[in-house]
Amino acid sequence: MKTLLDLTPEQLAAEIAEIGQPAYRVTQILDWVYKKGATDMAAMTNLPAAIKQHFTVLTSRVVSKAESTDGTIKLLVELADGGRIECVMIPTEARATACLSSQVGCGMECMFCASGMNGLERNLSTGEILEQILHLQKESGRRISHVVFMGMGEPLANTEAVIAAIHAIIDSARQGVSARHVTLSTVGLPKQIRRLAAEELPITLAISLHAPNDALRRELMPKAAQVPLEDVLAAAEEFYQSRHREITLEYVLLAGVNDTNVCAEALARIAGRLRCSVNLIRYNPVPELPFDRPSNTTLQAFADRLAKRGVNVQIRRPRGIDADAACGQLRRRLDGEPTETAPPQGEPTGETPAETPEETPKPPEGV
Numbered sequence: 561m562k563t564l565l566d567l568t569p570e571q572l573a574a575e576i577a578e579i580g581q582p583a584y585r586v587t588q589i590l591d592w593v594y595k596k597g598a599t600d601m602a603a604m605t606n607l608p609a610a611i612k613q614h615f616t617v618l619t620s621r622v623v624s625k626a627e628s629t630d631g632t633i634k635l636l637v638e639l640a641d642g643g644r645i646e647c648v649m650i651p652t653e654a655r656a657t658a659c660l661s662s663q664v665g666c667g668m669e670c671m672f673c674a675s676g677m678n679g680l681e682r683n684l685s686t687g688e689i690l691e692q693i694l695h696l697q698k699e700s701g702r703r704i705s706h707v708v709f710m711g712m713g714e715p716l717a718n719t720e721a722v723i724a725a726i727h728a729i730i731d732s733a734r735q736g737v738s739a740r741h742v743t744l745s746t747v748g749l750p751k752q753i754r755r756l757a758a759e760e761l762p763i764t765l766a767i768s769l770h771a772p773n774d775a776l777r778r779e780l781m782p783k784a785a786q787v788p789l790e791d792v793l794a795a796a797e798e799f800y801q802s803r804h805r806e807i808t809l810e811y812v813l814l815a816g817v818n819d820t821n822v823c824a825e826a827l828a829r830i831a832g833r834l835r836c837s838v839n840l841i842r843y844n845p846v847p848e849l850p851f852d853r854p855s856n857t858t859l860q861a862f863a864d865r866l867a868k869r870g871v872n873v874q875i876r877r878p879r880g881i882d883a884d885a886a887c888g889q890l891r892r893r894l895d896g897e898p899t900e901t902a903p904p905q906g907e908p909t910g911e912t913p914a915e916t917p918e919e920t921p922k923p924p925e926g927v
């Protein structure tokens with residue numbers, strides 16, 4: 561059996577021709593999966609058995625669902641080989657944002673992040689990335705309108721599968737999300753940023769900066785820092801200039817580590833150079849890790865300093881208070897626990913708020 565979500569429309573058309581079915585079946589199938597969110601071939605009532613038997617939609621299943629009082633839904637999804645990933649649906653009235661994983665675990669091993677604590681297990685396939693959208697839609701009853709690659713994994717370490725998934729997400733014949741509503745978040749891999757710039761994908765690039773100089777970057781993100789910051793910034797500049805596509809800098813504030821005035825000034829210079837906005841993220845404490853979030857006063861002072869330098873700065877709004885909604889946290893909490901299909905009802909987690917991406921602001925003018 562072929563996994564539908566791993567196929568491009570062209571590959572699907574070739575499969576359909578091979579089993580002697582007419583070409584119009586392609587549109588019917590794409591409508592079922594991407595427009596109607598069907599997760600089961602059996603539900604595709606206008607298709608013949610020959611097609612239903614030839615394809616499958618899902619290879620993964622939801623093993624745990626945690627729902628926050630603000631409506632944020634976090635799913636723990638088990639893949640066919642037993643690997644586990646997380647995905648999140650963050651709702652507002654106007655939008656339903658899917659936060660997707662791109663890998664099982666993560667090889668970047670940033671010091672403050674739960675996802676990389678056990679290293680990288682493997683890349684996700686394009687289909688496994690897209691299945692997360694179907695699961696989130698089914699579990700929430702909402703159609704996904706925005707996508708952020710801010711779940712587990714480093715999307716640009718799995719570039720080809722992620723690019724193929726983005727094509728499916730923005731294709732009007734498939735998921736049909738506006739490219740402007742898609743954000744890819746990366747630690748900053750220059751070669752892959754250039755690869756992304758070469759695609760017809762007018763998405764937003766979010767760079768997880770967290771450190772405005774190489775010394776601090778080596779401390780916080782040792783793997784990512786094998787590439788000098790200057791190389792990352794040069795690639796980001798090219799990405800922006802290639803079609804004036806938007807770039808956001810993400811900056812997780814860690815008390816006493818990267819929240820100083822000196823850091824704020826250096827970050828302002830970088831944001832000015834890239835003409836990009838900055839998203840300040842409150843650190844979501846991971847029990848095993850030695851970091852704390854700064855006080856609100858420090859956070860505000862840091863934001864004010866950036867704003868004074870003309871930087872468009874946002875403080876990311878906390879969401880998913882009781883849903884372990886930060887990168888890698890649900891998987892860690894449930895690892896080793898028996899697989900369950902029922903959601904952990906109203907279970908208090910004692911977790912601090914996770915963060916959600918806000919609307920990406922326009923880059924500041926004249927800085």
Ligand code: SAH
Nearest residue numbers: 673710713714745746747768810843844887
């Ligand atoms: N690997 C990619 C995407 C996944 S993480 C990247 O690094 O950009 C999405 C964002 O969450 C990144 O900016 C990451 O640094 C941040 N993050 C990781 N752990 C966090 C934590 N405990 N609290 C707050 N943000 C965290």
